[in-house]
Amino acid sequence: xxxxxxxxxxxxxxxxxxxxxADVYPDGIHVVIADALKQQGFSVQxxxxxxPEHGLTDDLLSKTxxxxxWGHMAHQDVQDEIVDRVHKRVMEGMGLIVLHxxxxxxxxxxxxxxxxxxxxxxxxxxxRVFVVEPGHPIASGLGEYFEVPHAEMxxxxxxxxxxxxxxxxxxxxxxNVFRSGCCYHxxxxxxxxxxxxxxxxxxxxxxxxxxxxxxxxxxAAPSGxxxxxxxxxxxxLENVG
Amino acid sequence: xxxxxxxxxxxxxxxxxxxxxADVYPDGIHVVIADALKQQGFSVQxxxxxxPEHGLTDDLLSKTxxxxxWGHMAHQDVQDEIVDRVHKRVMEGMGLIVLHxxxxxxxxxxxxxxxxxxxxxxxxxxxRVFVVEPGHPIASGLGEYFEVPHAEMxxxxxxxxxxxxxxxxxxxxxxNVFRSGCCYHxxxxxxxxxxxxxxxxxxxxxxxxxxxxxxxxxxAAPSGxxxxxxxxxxxxLENVG
Amino acid sequence: xxxxxxxxxxxxxxxxxxxxxADVYPDGIHVVIADALKQQGFSVQxxxxxxPEHGLTDDLLSKTxxxxxWGHMAHQDVQDEIVDRVHKRVMEGMGLIVLHxxxxxxxxxxxxxxxxxxxxxxxxxxxRVFVVEPGHPIASGLGEYFEVPHAEMxxxxxxxxxxxxxxxxxxxxxxNVFRSGCCYHxxxxxxxxxxxxxxxxxxxxxxxxxxxxxxxxxxAAPSGxxxxxxxxxxxxLENVG
Amino acid sequence: xxxxxxxxxxxxxxxxxxxxxADVYPDGIHVVIADALKQQGFSVQxxxxxxPEHGLTDDLLSKTxxxxxWGHMAHQDVQDEIVDRVHKRVMEGMGLIVLHxxxxxxxxxxxxxxxxxxxxxxxxxxxRVFVVEPGHPIASGLGEYFEVPHAEMxxxxxxxxxxxxxxxxxxxxxxNVFRSGCCYHxxxxxxxxxxxxxxxxxxxxxxxxxxxxxxxxxxAAPSGxxxxxxxxxxxxLENVG
Numbered sequence: 014x015x016x017x018x019x020x021x022x023x024x025x026x027x028x029x030x031x032x033x034x035a036d037v038y039p040d041g042i043h044v045v046i047a048d049a050l051k052q053q054g055f056s057v058q059x060x061x062x063x064x065p066e067h068g069l070t071d072d073l074l075s076k077t078x079x080x081x082x083w084g085h086m087a088h089q090d091v092q093d094e095i096v097d098r099v100h101k102r103v104m105e106g107m108g109l110i111v112l113h114x115x116x117x118x119x120x121x122x123x124x125x126x127x128x129x130x131x132x133x134x135x136x137x138x139x140x141r142v143f144v145v146e147p148g149h150p151i152a153s154g155l156g157e158y159f160e161v162p163h164a165e166m167x168x169x170x171x172x173x174x175x176x177x178x179x180x181x182x183x184x185x186x187x188x189n190v191f192r193s194g195c196c197y198h199x200x201x202x203x204x205x206x207x208x209x210x211x212x213x214x215x216x217x218x219x220x221x222x223x224x225x226x227x228x229x230x231x232x233a234a235p236s237g238x239x240x241x242x243x244x245x246x247x248x249x250l251e252n253v254g
Numbered sequence: 255x256x257x258x259x260x261x262x263x264x265x266x267x268x269x270x271x272x273x274x275x276a277d278v279y280p281d282g283i284h285v286v287i288a289d290a291l292k293q294q295g296f297s298v299q300x301x302x303x304x305x306p307e308h309g310l311t312d313d314l315l316s317k318t319x320x321x322x323x324w325g326h327m328a329h330q331d332v333q334d335e336i337v338d339r340v341h342k343r344v345m346e347g348m349g350l351i352v353l354h355x356x357x358x359x360x361x362x363x364x365x366x367x368x369x370x371x372x373x374x375x376x377x378x379x380x381x382r383v384f385v386v387e388p389g390h391p392i393a394s395g396l397g398e399y400f401e402v403p404h405a406e407m408x409x410x411x412x413x414x415x416x417x418x419x420x421x422x423x424x425x426x427x428x429x430n431v432f433r434s435g436c437c438y439h440x441x442x443x444x445x446x447x448x449x450x451x452x453x454x455x456x457x458x459x460x461x462x463x464x465x466x467x468x469x470x471x472x473x474a475a476p477s478g479x480x481x482x483x484x485x486x487x488x489x490x491l492e493n494v495g
Numbered sequence: 496x497x498x499x500x501x502x503x504x505x506x507x508x509x510x511x512x513x514x515x516x517a518d519v520y521p522d523g524i525h526v527v528i529a530d531a532l533k534q535q536g537f538s539v540q541x542x543x544x545x546x547p548e549h550g551l552t553d554d555l556l557s558k559t560x561x562x563x564x565w566g567h568m569a570h571q572d573v574q575d576e577i578v579d580r581v582h583k584r585v586m587e588g589m590g591l592i593v594l595h596x597x598x599x600x601x602x603x604x605x606x607x608x609x610x611x612x613x614x615x616x617x618x619x620x621x622x623r624v625f626v627v628e629p630g631h632p633i634a635s636g637l638g639e640y641f642e643v644p645h646a647e648m649x650x651x652x653x654x655x656x657x658x659x660x661x662x663x664x665x666x667x668x669x670x671n672v673f674r675s676g677c678c679y680h681x682x683x684x685x686x687x688x689x690x691x692x693x694x695x696x697x698x699x700x701x702x703x704x705x706x707x708x709x710x711x712x713x714x715a716a717p718s719g720x721x722x723x724x725x726x727x728x729x730x731x732l733e734n735v736g
Numbered sequence: 737x738x739x740x741x742x743x744x745x746x747x748x749x750x751x752x753x754x755x756x757x758a759d760v761y762p763d764g765i766h767v768v769i770a771d772a773l774k775q776q777g778f779s780v781q782x783x784x785x786x787x788p789e790h791g792l793t794d795d796l797l798s799k800t801x802x803x804x805x806w807g808h809m810a811h812q813d814v815q816d817e818i819v820d821r822v823h824k825r826v827m828e829g830m831g832l833i834v835l836h837x838x839x840x841x842x843x844x845x846x847x848x849x850x851x852x853x854x855x856x857x858x859x860x861x862x863x864r865v866f867v868v869e870p871g872h873p874i875a876s877g878l879g880e881y882f883e884v885p886h887a888e889m890x891x892x893x894x895x896x897x898x899x900x901x902x903x904x905x906x907x908x909x910x911x912n913v914f915r916s917g918c919c920y921h922x923x924x925x926x927x928x929x930x931x932x933x934x935x936x937x938x939x940x941x942x943x944x945x946x947x948x949x950x951x952x953x954x955x956a957a958p959s960g961x962x963x964x965x966x967x968x969x970x971x972x973l974e975n976v977g
Contacts, residue, residue, distance in 0.1 A: 104369055104413070106871060126367040127441050128345055130484035138494045141973065143651045143672055144962050148829060148924045152961035157652065166490075169625045169664065170482045170639065172345070172441055175418055178900065178921070182651065182664060184672045186974070187490025190625055190664045198901070200368050200413055201871045238875035239867050241411045243371035249407075249428025250864065251909070253379045347630060382732065384892045384913055385721050389588060389683045393720035398893065410866045410905065411880065418660065419680070423892065423905060423913045427733070431866055431907045439660070442630045479634035480626050491623065492668070586851055586895070608849040609923050610827055612966035620976045648972075652964045654827070654923055657900055669972025682850050682895055723893045725853035731889075732911025735861045 016056045017234050020077040021047045022069065024084035025061035027212050034212045042083050042210075042217055049223040055230060062087060067095050074102050078234045081226070082121070085114030085212060096120050104200030108233025110226065113210030116167075121206070124199050125173050131191070132168035138186035140164035142193055142209065142221075146180045151194060151205065151228045159221040165211050167191045173206070183208060194225070196232070201241060203233040257297045258475050261318040262288045263310065265325035266302035268453050275453045283324050283451075283458055290464040296471060303328060308336050315343045319475045322467070323362070326355030326453065337361050345441030349474025351467065354451030357408075362447070365440050366414050372432070373409035379427035381405035383434055383450065383462075387421045392435060392446065392469045400462040406452050408432045414447070424449060435466070437473070442482060444474040498538045499716050502559040503529045504551065506566035507543035509694050516694045524565050524692075524699055531705040537712060544569060549577050556584050560716045563708070564603070567596030567694060578602050586682030590715025592708065595692030598649075603688070606681050607655050613673070614650035620668040622646035624675055624691065624703075628662045633676060633687065633710045641703040647693050649673045655688070665690060676707070678714070683723060685715040739779045740957050743800040744770045745792065747807035748784035750935050757935045765806050765933075765940055772946040778953060785810060790818050797825045801957045804949070805844070808837030808935060819843050827923030831956025833949065836933030839890075844929070847922050848896050854914070855891035861909035863887035865916055865932065865944075869903045874917060874928065874951045882944040888934050890914045896929070906931060917948070919955070924964060926956040 023043030027034045038045055043059045050057045058077070060068025062084070074080070080099065084091070096119045103109050103124065111121045116129045140161040144152045168189030174197070181194030193208035207225060210216050217223070264284030268275045279286055284300045291298045299318070301309025303325070315321070321340065325332070337360045344350050344365065352362045357370045381402040385393045409430030415438070422435030434449035448466060451457050458464070505525035509516045520527055525541045532539045540559070542550025544566070556562070562581065566573070578601045585591050585606065593603045598611045622643040626634045650671030656679070663676030675690035689707060692698050699705070746766030750757045761768055766782045773780045781800070783791025785807070797803070803822065807814070819842045826832050826847065834844045839852045863884040867875045891912030897920070904917030916931035930948060933939050940946070 124367040126365040128484075132484060132487045134487045134490060136488075136490065136494055138490065141670060141672075145651050145653070145674065146657065146921055147652060147961040147964050148921050148926050148959065149961065150959040153959050155962050157962045157964060166487075168487065169627050170480075170484075170629060171627070172482070172484070174415060175439060175628065175660065177416055178657065179661070182672045182674075184666060184670060186492065186494050188492035188623060188666060190623075190666045190672050192627065192664075198416060198869055198871050203871050236871060236873040236876050238870040238872065239878050239880045241413070241870050241880060243369075243373060243411075243413070246373045246375045246407075246409065247377075249375060249377065249379065251427065251429035253377055253427050382911060382913075386892050386894070386915065387680055387898065388720040388723050388893060389680050389685050389718065390720065391718040394718050396721050398721045398723060410868050411870060412868070416869065416901065419898065420902070423915075425907060425911060425913045429864060429907060431864075431905045431913050433868065433905075439628055439630050444630050477630060477632040477635050479629040479631065480637050480639045482629050482639060606849040608847040610966075614966060614969045616969045616972060618970075618972065618976055620972065648969075650969065652962075652966075654964070654966070656897060657921060659898055668974065668976050670974035680898060723895070725851075725855060725893075725895070728855045728857045728889075728891065729859075731857060731859065731861065731909070733909065735859055735909050 016054055017078045017230060018076050019050055019055045019079050019081065019230055020058045020060055020073060021081045022060045022083065024087050025063070026087055027085070037213055037215055042212065045217045046081060046226065050227065050230065053227050062090060067091060069095050069099060071098065074098060077107055079108035079110060079230045081110045081112065082115045082118055083112045084118050088118050091119050096123060100124065103202035103204065106201035106235040108202060108230070108235065109204045110229050110233060111204065111206045113208060116206065124204055127174060128172045131171045132189065134166040134187060136187065137163040138166055140209065141184040142181050143184065144180065145182050146178055149178055149180045150232050151180050151225060153228050154224050155221060161209050161216055161219065163214050164209065164216065167208055201238060205229045205233055257295055258319045258471060259317050260291055260296045260320050260322065260471055261299045261301055261314060262322045263301045263324065265328050266304070267328055268326070278454055278456055283453065286458045287322060287467065291468065291471065294468050303331060308332060310336050310340060312339065315339060318348055320349035320351060320471045322351045322353065323356045323359055324353045325359050329359050332360050337364060341365065344443035344445065347442035347476040349443060349476065350445045351470050351474060352445070352447045354449060357447065365445055368415060369413045372412045373430065375407040375428060377428065378404040379407055381450065382425040383422050384425065385421065386423050387419055390419055390421045391473050392421050392466060394469050395465050396462060402450050402457055402460065404455050405450065405457065408449055442479060446470045446474055498536055499560045499712060500558050501532055501537045501561050501563065501712055502540045502542055502555060503563045504542045504565065506569050507545070508569055509567070519695055519697055524694065527699045528563060528708065532709065532712065535709050544572060549573060551577050551581060553580065556580060559589055561590035561592060561712045563592045563594065564597045564600055565594045566600050570600050573601050578605060582606065585684035585686065588683040588717040590684060590712070590717065591686045592711045592715060593686065593688045595690060598688065606686055609656060610654045613653045614671065616648040616669060618669065619645040620648055622691065623666040624663050625666065626662065627664050628660055631660055631662045632714050633662050633678070633707060635710050636706050637703060643691050643698055643701065645696050646691065646698065649690055683720060687711040687715055739777055740801045740953060741799050742773050742778045742802050742804065742953055743781045743783055743796060744804045745783045745806065747810050748786070749810055750808070760936055760938055765935065768940045769804060769949065773950065773953065776950050785813060790814060792818050792822060794821065797821060800830055802831035802833060802953045804833045804835065805838045805841055806835045807841050811841050814842050819846060823847065826925035826927065829924040829958040831925060831953070831958065832927045833952050833956060834927070834929045836931060839929065847927055850897060851895045854894045855912065857889040857910060859910065860886040861889055863932065864907040865904050866907065867903065868905050869901055872901055872903045873955050874903050874948060876951050877947050878944060884932050884939055884942065886937050887932065887939065890931055924961060928952040928956055
């Protein structure tokens, strides 16, 4: 069986202009995530905002089993045409994993149909991520919870549709909670939102976070179901009358 | 308690140009639905595509508890700005009931995040609508199923997110099935998709169909929950550190 | 319209043998809850473990729209026959609201099909209950969250089926989270689990807690759907062959 | 990676006393299912009602990844102690696949918490099984629907909790519909109910049916999540006070 094709997409701007960010992710967040996934045996590509077509050519997308999305300060610079292209591929069955501040990306909002808004705070507080659905494959290899020592807080109400399956809930030191691992079927594709992650904390180097992303790739990969067709069916399947 | 404010929106074009349609719904589908709801004690307004702002002014929408949506041949003529206005009101808590061919309206697709596509056939076959969640208030007053003698078929795969609650499943004489009553929370609003209905059959005069729409209005009405706020919360609710 | 008939069931033992409990709930927890509901205009009965048939006679249950359940130290003393009787009524459409330690009652475990186990701690820590589904009627009248100053902690993993709708998530000072407001359709009935509450804290006097219980009664009440029938149907609804 | 351990359980009585049944399944339904799964590379055991402990010893269950359950005329002869043993293993993570008339087995009813009742008819009518969630792995390799030429009808209302994911809906020639493929998380385990199957039709020889069972085994297998612990946690995870 050939390995899954994963494309890691990163806005990749903050790392180029901010020393603090560059210090943590000198080659960009996408490279850290891509390296972790390569070690798991996936076939991994990267793509970034400032490449032509944001790096998300028809050719690359058509070969991508699972797309990972990270962005946080330039969501508006993503062209609608490319968003539609990604959306179409999710409808066809491509998996999509949206990380942390990607909650406000055009593609996630388009897939959810809601504002995807939330409360946030950036004081480096502790986060504890609890597994609430231990039988879900995305929880594979985890303990009952894991901790992120310093995190940007995201707090409820998180304005999303109720997940098909809620896998994680986060506790925050500053007094908030958040639905941190949310699974959705959309079209023939599978979408996973994962809260942890940040551009100035080393969260994407954390083994539990990398493990969840690996598990999510496997879960979100196309599963070979029927090619769905739509439209006019003038002839009934049974005699009518 | 003052009565719920319901606005019935209709594309209202087909009735003006097609004798067959005009014969069934001489004043427009919206009028038939509005009249049925008025008899239930609701305060009912109507609005149509060719009015300024499609009749959906900020003022009207701000007073609307539940909006009912019917359209089938002019979805593309609905301005994006008005779609966004309706969407914003659903996020704030306004209920939305989408009828039959409204599955392909801009507002429903925007709220669902999927193509909302399906299979269809128009040979006047029989439909039998089964209640699969008898404890749901939208099933109030119904029997175990009801029949639509002549219907346009809609068939699965219906490309929607799995409903929060699935209330009805339809059987079709021609050999298909369909998820015909689908409840969703979106933002602070509630959305109900109801399949039965058509412009050339007398389905909107049928007592069971009118009953379901009445029930859905009550279910979808704003329920007085918290006003949700979003954004930066620099001060934690608890001491951190 | 006649008022809803609510029956508040209480184990009612701890209050009779423990001074600390008796000091907080001198007439029993059921009386405090019943009084709060009476003030809302409901018709309220109470029933307790040590009455004949635990007070849950066929006659009382047949008239009960919504049953509220509290127990914490004598779950095993509830007779299986009475549990089956309550279960049958839920299948028929009676609402059931299970409070706090009622998570370990026979009736709740029977309805959920899982162990309903959890982690717990009793050091009087702070709880903050967040509304995560603001459009749900059980959140009516609440703010974005409410606080319980001193609570027994219940922590995830809470071994329940994923709720049909998750309305509340609790944050605990000691570092845990919990799904605190869980809605289920079971049979023709509706079930709501609500976490807050305790026998030695004044939680059932708290206005937000009383408000949630009131909202839940309205939500869980039978909604007049079809009487469901089962079994052999030798004659098809359509001609076969 | 060692192959998944699958145990196929069959009541195995009808085959021994009824010539018509014996003619279709001479060695028992379990053997046909087991043979199909062996060809897929699974490690397969069988167990039947009239063996000691119904063949479901602690030892066998502890090694079983996924248990497949078939029964239809002797549900009451399954000992409660064995039901509890299977239930405990599902809570721990063992997968369970319940076939056709297994809907009325003690273990399925215990896991669902409802009556699991339905309407049925046995006139050999046609069934058409539609995929409604094409991205789910249980739909892998299927077309948009498949047909069972002669089936016993099961009709809604099917008295089950709303599935976590609904994968299939069946259309019946005689005019009914049914939720035919239902996924549930229960405890740390995964449960799949699959409607097609019968003791006097050759349904379990049908390639699509065997394919679904294979897919379901993979989906329901334990996924290596956290070992969940419960009970008293006197020490908070964070300082309280």
